[in-house]
Amino acid sequence: MSKMQIINSGWLIDGSGSSIRTKAQLRVINGCIDAVRENWSAHPGKMADNPDVETLDLKNATILPALVDSHVHLSMSGTMDQAERLRQLDTGFGPAEDVIRKHLKQHLAAGVLAVRDGGDKRAHVLRYKRKHVPLQGMPVQIKSAGRAWHKPGRYGKLIGRALDVSRSLCQAIELENDPADHVKIVNSGLNSLTQFGQETLPQFNGDELQAAVSAADHRGFKTMVHANGLKPVQIAVSAGCHSIEHGFFMGRDNLKSMAEKAVFWVPTAVTMQAYCHYLMQIGKNTDIARQNLDHQREQLMVARQLKVPIALGTDAGSPAVDHGAAILDEMKILMEAGFSIEETIRCATFNGAQLLGIRDLGLLVPGMPATFIAVKGDPSGLPDSLKRIQGVYLKGESIG
Known part of the structure; x- marks a missing residue:
């Protein structure tokens, strides 16, 4: 009936x-x-x-609609206690399981019913999903990268593993056995908090990244790429990646290419707002973090004009970026950049669901x-x- x-x-x-x-x-x-x-x-x-x-x-x-956070790290909290952050990075699965469960509850309380995890050092989130899906009593859908890929000696060990020097990135993706939902590749470093607009070198060249994206596509995986700066983003977009994560200082030309190719941008602007708070708490200068935030807001204005598809993501689990609560702050930044409430909600709902491949949200x-x-x-x-x-x-x- x-x-x-x-x-x-x-x-x-x-x-x-x-x-x-x-x-x-x-x-x-x-x-x-x-x-x-x-x-x-x-x-x-x-x-x-x-x-x-x-x-x-x-x-x-x-x-x-229920909200979607398109960039989180469920095994990490937003704590500013460095000792606790180090414990979370290197903990075993048992303690991580409790942390992940707590963060999912925080997302649910904030109206978030789907998250895309960007990776962790030990693939705890992917293991949690395999163990608990369907998530009993927890309706938040998880899409997990498992562990991200990065070049040896470059940024990325917090969220993944270094590429074996005996293999290409393409080969590593082809041979990967972990049943992840998408592939995460790190193609730049972090943003400087002491020198405005400083760009790090790309981790992978165009041929490497194009072959990697093709290998992921062949296996049915979308590719999310951590990239800041003109060149790292340009390489990722040209390679055919599905989303640019962060994208600080990538410039108008990259945004135009993303609009033309329908590449999603997940700006995670709230991270810089959080860094301002964090630096203030530990008595350090916040000027560069504030300038970084202002510049990202300006890029959002350009992206809106160019109609770049934007999926709201918070990078929850970064210092002072709390799971669930941070989505409100990221929305505010979009609205400060000129997005209407209807456009902002679209970024936090429909666009996120499209990026995650979720049809029922x-x-x-x-x-x-x-x-x-x-x-x-x-x-x-x-x-x-x-x-x-x-x-x-x-x-x-x-x-x-």
Whole structure:
């Protein structure tokens, strides 16, 4: 027997980037949206009065798709305690399991129902997913890279492993046995916090990266590339990668190429905001971190003009970047760069779901599951109202 629900919302942001709809009514059959009607007050309909139809009253709330964080590190917390960070990096699976579970709960509390993990030193997140999927009592979907690839002697050991010198990157990807969801490649270093705009050399050349992306494609894996600076990003985009992670100081030409090739950008701008806080806490100068943040905000303005596909990601697990909570701060940075709330929500929902290859999240339109979050009040309170989530719903059923 079919179960029918009527969901009356005060305001609906459907995840597509379209304008906010007021008094939208969702008709849901067996957890799937069958129809969306305008102005429930003018069209209460017989169905809403039918005792066999469940009615959910969210007339004083804004509903939007469940959120997606497209760049996290679940085995690491946002702690600024360096001793604790080192313990988390080198811990065994047992303690890591507890940390990962805690972070998933934090994402759920923030309305995040899917995350893309960018790798950890021991592939604990991938092991956690293999052990616990389906995640009992935890509806947050995990997409994991396992361990990232980096050149020997270059940045990347915190999130992965160095390439064996006896193999090419392409060969390593072809021979990899870990059942990851995507491939993570590190193609630059970190951003300097003492010299503005300093660019590190690429870790892999164009031929190496193109062959690696092709090998990943052949195995059905998308490729996410950590890259900052003009040349590292240019090589990654030309190689056909699916997303650029971070992308600080990559410049307009790279953004234009990304728009033309539909390469996703995951800006993780909140990391620089967090570094400002972290440096202040330890008594160090924050000027360069602030300049880095300002420049990333300027790049976001250009990306919006060029229509670069942007998926919101926080790099949660970096110093002072907390799981779940950081998504609110990243949204604010996008809005400071000129993105409307509808565009910002699209980056944090539909675009993220597209990048992760998740078909049952991202939109609240006919044919999609009624999986959404409700926040008190009208959309003018967003994104701050995400601190006070009224409810999280999975296929029309409340889960938190």
